[in-house]
Amino acid sequence: MPDFLSEALALFEYTQSLRRDFHSHPELGFHEIRTAGIVARELTTLGLEVHTGVGGTGVVALLEGARPGPVVLVRADMDALPIREETGAAYASQNPGVMHACGHDGHTAILLTVAKMLHAHRNELSGTIKFMFQPAEEGMGGAESMIADGVLENPKVDGTLALHVWNEKPVGWFGIAGGPVMAGAEIFKIKVLGKGGHGAVPHLAVDPILAAAQIISALQGIVARNIAPLQTAVVSVCTIHAGETFNVIPPAVEMTGTIRTFEPLVRERVLERFEKTVHLIAEGMGCQAEIDLQLLSPATINQPETAARVQAVARQLFPGGNVDSANYTTMGSEDFAYILERVPGCFFFIGSANPEKGLDAGHHHPKFDFDEAALPRGAALMAAAITDFLR
Ligand code: NI
Numbered sequence: 001m002p003d004f005l006s007e008a009l010a011l012f013e014y015t016q017s018l019r020r021d022f023h024s025h026p027e028l029g030f031h032e033i034r035t036a037g038i039v040a041r042e043l044t045t046l047g048l049e050v051h052t053g054v055g056g057t058g059v060v061a062l063l064e065g066a067r068p069g070p071v072v073l074v075r076a077d078m079d080a081l082p083i084r085e086e087t088g089a090a091y092a093s094q095n096p097g098v099m100h101a102c103g104h105d106g107h108t109a110i111l112l113t114v115a116k117m118l119h120a121h122r123n124e125l126s127g128t129i130k131f132m133f134q135p136a137e138e139g140m141g142g143a144e145s146m147i148a149d150g151v152l153e154n155p156k157v158d159g160t161l162a163l164h165v166w167n168e169k170p171v172g173w174f175g176i177a178g179g180p181v182m183a184g185a186e187i188f189k190i191k192v193l194g195k196g197g198h199g200a201v202p203h204l205a206v207d208p209i210l211a212a213a214q215i216i217s218a219l220q221g222i223v224a225r226n227i228a229p230l231q232t233a234v235v236s237v238c239t240i241h242a243g244e245t246f247n248v249i250p251p252a253v254e255m256t257g258t259i260r261t262f263e264p265l266v267r268e269r270v271l272e273r274f275e276k277t278v279h280l281i282a283e284g285m286g287c288q289a290e291i292d293l294q295l296l297s298p299a300t301i302n303q304p305e306t307a308a309r310v311q312a313v314a315r316q317l318f319p320g321g322n323v324d325s326a327n328y329t330t331m332g333s334e335d336f337a338y339i340l341e342r343v344p345g346c347f348f349f350i351g352s353a354n355p356e357k358g359l360d361a362g363h364h365h366p367k368f369d370f371d372e373a374a375l376p377r378g379a380a381l382m383a384a385a386i387t388d389f390l391r
Contacts, residue, residue, distance in 0.1 A: 002124075004383040005317055007117050008376035015113045015375045018042075020091035022105035026080030026098045029136030032057045035078045035108065039133045042112050046119045048131075055146030059133040062155075063118060065390065069127025072389045073157040073343065074382065075336060076111035077104045077137035086366035101368040103165035103352065106375055108133060110163070113379040118386060127390040128155055139296055143335040152342060159306060160345030161385055162336045163378055165352035167363055171373045172321055173351030174381065175328040176311045178304030180262035181347060183234075185296040185333035186271070189256050190215070190278055194287045196251035205249040209242055211285040212253040215278055216240075222273045233270050234260040234331060260331045262299045300337040303344035306389075310346045313384045318377070322351070332363075346385075350378040 008015070018038070027035055036057045043050045043061040051060045057078070085092050085099040093099045115131055132151055136142030166175060175181075192212045197205025216237050223233045235257070242253035259274065261267040275291060282289035307325075314323045328349065336347050352370035353360040361367040 004380040008380040019109035029079040029140040032078040055149040057135040063129040065125025067126040070158040073160040075132040075162040076107040166349040169351035175349035178307035182300035183260040184299035186259040189292040191290040199247040297333040306346040
């Protein structure tokens with residue numbers, strides 16, 4: 001195994017200048033035109049076969065090793081968020097109201113560095129590395145659109161890897177675990193339809209507010225009574241709207257919320273109970289219910305074997321480092337899950353906070369920024385994990 005940590009540290013200025021350039025010029029999902037242009041330019045300079053406009057603004061590049069072997073797909077996301085940056089950094093956003101507040105600028109810079117390192121070692125590699133620079137990770141369907149555009153085919157991929165800088169943990173921490181690591185997320189809208197009327201003569205109306213109240217209470221029973229105590233799910237009603245004045249029973253109530261689960265069977269169970277609870281309570285109270293359920297993202301589930309190999313690589317690369325293999329999970333969601341549904345692989349976390357430098361604001365916060373010491377660590381681990389995968 002080459003000494004990827006030394007190589008990544010030697011390339012630090014390259015990685016950092018890319019990251020800061022992306023950070024200064026953030027672009028929203030499916031509008032990553034400047035970013036994708038720089039990505040394509042860097043990959044073309046290396047002499048890779050580059051495809052642009054994949055699934056919108058996505059970029060795909062192939063690096064062939066000297067000998068045939070498996071195909072590994074490595075993904076970075078490129079999009080920023082609609083947030084006004086408040087970091088005060090010298091490299092802060094020059095695009096008002098748009099900000100790299102999740103670290104995707106770092107992911108893109110890391111993956112370009114990985115391409116550069118592995119290109120230099122291509123004669124030692126058996127197999128193909130497919131680099132995937134993805135648009136619109138933030139709830140807009142970028143991974144799905146690249147899948148629909150054939151990113152998993154031609155050549156067909158055998159395994160996949162991706163990383164996320166993680167500000168909940170300090171630099172030097174690596175979260176690598178098999179099984180579910182991020183939650184699956186559903187968005188729901190419920191419309192409870194009754195019959196409006198005078199507040200003083202409720203028997204002539206069908207009150208959707210009372211039905212909605214019963215539904216909200218009953219929904220909290222799903223996790224409490226239908227899901228095993230050691231398994232996890234969340235059902236949250238987050239908005240409720242009805243009525244205009246104090247003496248009119250309104251004709252309808254609208255509610256929205258989210259469901260979060262990790263295990264496919266738990267998800268199925270929650271959704272089944274959710275639909276029955278809403279419909280039958282509404283009907284029992286003389287109302288009708290309409291449900292609009294939208295899958296934001298399935299759970300991000302790592303293949304245990306691949307996760308174990310990445311853990312072993314990390315322990316070798318960072319002796320004495322903090323490689324955390326406990327089931328580090330978060331109820332956030334991640335659209336790399338759509339790829340992991342189809343291809344076995346591993347999504348891992350690179351600790352990136354540094355509280356002493358004030359770099360520990362959470363993801364999606366206007367003051368979010370991370371310690372760039374995470375960049376070479378992420379690049380080294382990814383390059384080593386790819387190399388190990390191709391062996
Ligand atoms: Ni993110």
